Amino acid sequence: MDIRQLTYFLGVAEELHFSRAAEKLFIVQPALSRQIQQLEEELGVLLFERDKRNVKLTAAGSYFRDEISRLQHQLTYITEQTRRIHSGAVGKIRMGHPGSALYSILPETLAMMHERFPDVNVQLTEIAELELMEALKNYDIDVGFTREITVDPRFSTDLLFEEHFALVVPSDSPLNDSNFEDISQCRTAEFILPKIDVDINYGKILHGIFEEKGFRPKVVYHSNYGATILRLVEKKLGLSVLPISYREGASSLAVRFLKLPTVTQLYLIWRADDTNAVLPHLREIAQAAVKRLCLDEL
Template structure:
């Protein structure tokens, strides 16, 4: 049964007049009558009761009219859904992210994407950089937000955030009231680091900063989540080097101090496979690139 047959049937059912229905459909009356007869023969029921003076729906026709309405509405909805999918307006996208990226630009990117594409299902998974690289290869996620470096030539990466490191110290630390501090002045303090096995990029950056300042840090504690690290700082277990975005996590017993002598930047990179991109992914990449460009422009002023 063709959808055209349903349109023809509905036109006759609503007008109860073959000539007026033919005018509405912009066809001649004989082909319309033949189409209705073929439809009745195909279904094996009489849809209309005809006399020389009138046309009315049969009991079967009354039921079929309601089903025809529903069928055409469903067909129209299917067409709209297919077109929306083709534009990337519906679908699914799985994202991985390191916990610290939630303090930076990632929430704004996700919010902007959801405002533009509210029907796309976003799956968010907080994983370490190492776990995200593995998940990308297993196709468990399509995009990851990680801490570099990523030594994997099969993945494409884009820097979406750069920021200086700060040092977090307890509020009772002797240098807590300083406007800034030299890292070398903290050489004797115990440090809280991220574990190198789980966050090798950040761990190596923190170590390099200390070595460039002329000392080997004494690592007293390790933690992978920055809110845990800051809590350990507040407890007086050590000081910590943290990306600048972490200062949004405010505590009255922790002070964030700028560093005087370090140019090393903390980065967030977006990584993805080089091939196999869906329209949904392209739409998300456009949002990310727009936010990255805006951030770069703000830094340039």
Template sequence: MDLQRIKYFLALAEQLHYWKTAEKVNITQSALTRQIQSLENELGLQLFERNKRNVKLTPAGKFLREKWEVELNELEYIHQFAKQIHLGERGTITIAHPDSISASIMPDILAKITQAFPQLQIKLVQVLYENQLDFLKNYKIDLAITRDITSEQGIKSKKIYSDHLALVVPLAHSFKRIEDLSTESLKVQKFILPTKDEGSSYSEIIQALFKSYDFVPDVFLHSEFGSTIIALVRKGLGIAILPDSYMHHQSPDLRFISLPFKTDILINWRADDHNPVLANILKLVFDH
């Protein structure tokens, strides 16, 4: 059953006149007659009661007119919706990102996405560094924004931003500027650091930082979560090394001392993910 036939039927049901309807739908009266006939044959029922002079709907025709009208509209809506999915304007994408950029580049990215594709559903999740790749591969997330470089098979990666590491201290602390730092003054500090993961490029940078001052830090506590670390520093329990994007968080009573060590932010995705939503988002993020 061709939907076009149903459209012809609906047009005729409105006009109740073959010539006028045929003209309206741009076919000949003969073609229209046969379209209606084959529709009736297909359904095994009569749609119109007609003689050479008059055309009127049968009860079944009246019923179908009403129902088909609804059904066709519904189909049209469905097809539009599908088209939007095809164009990557509709759909859901799940993004994992570190807490450090919650207040800096994430808002920028999200603003751009929702402006360009207001119909997109975005799910933001926080995932432990060690789980990110697994989640990506197992379709639990579609995009992982991370500070770690990966060279995994099947995962594509691209740098989108980089910021500096900063020493985070309470306002009252004696460290005011980078010149105040020295091996001696650092040695006596208590440090609060991220969890040291094997092969994490981010913790390697921090290691390099300590090596440049040639000392081994007294680490009081490890935490994966930046906001926890900040709260601890504010309470005076120690000092921390964090990406300076944390400065964008509202953090009174704290001083950020920028250090000459850069940490990259990368975006990872499945190489074989052909979801148009992903393509659109990547394009947006890269056209920066």
């Protein structure tokens, strides 16, 4: 028994006429009759009652038709799902991201992914930079947003956008766009900053902002969560320095962003040998999200 024989059987069961069925199935009638006979012999049952004028299904034939029709629909679905999985239209991808991505590219990327690929499951983990790299190495995540540059051949990256850092001050601060010149004006201020190792690229850049002006900030609070930092600045517990994309999610807070000349980059990173079919779609959509949000103009 094979799929071809079952197709022939369903054709005859639908038409209840061998000549018409043969015409629709693009097979000569004797060959069709022979295939049905072989199927009946293999099953050991009579599927059709036939004489010179009529063809009708036996009780066994009716049951067989119903079950084979159901299986045929199931096989069609399985075949289509297999193709969709292969193309990345169905699947799962695990994504790690820093908190700052929530204020820039992440929501738009997820919205566009859901719009174009609603059957792809994206699993999110907010994760620090160093932990993100370890998570990739350990296969705990498949892809991540990172501000770290890597030359490790095990990983591939796409540069998504470059943005400025900004000094974040309470909205009633005497510092504003018209009188702010550089961060040296804040030598005596208290700061709320991420606790980031200077050995990683983001830490070097952040600490370099102060070193360039010849002072070390007085840090009164550490937090690696941008939302926490913004609320503490709003409560006038200190100033901060964050990527300026945080401004997009802080419109309801009483804080002000003053652009600094120093820039940072955000990359998409993944294992170079990853064959997840969803990954190319995510890469394409992340770049499209950058353009839609005009993040390359920050």
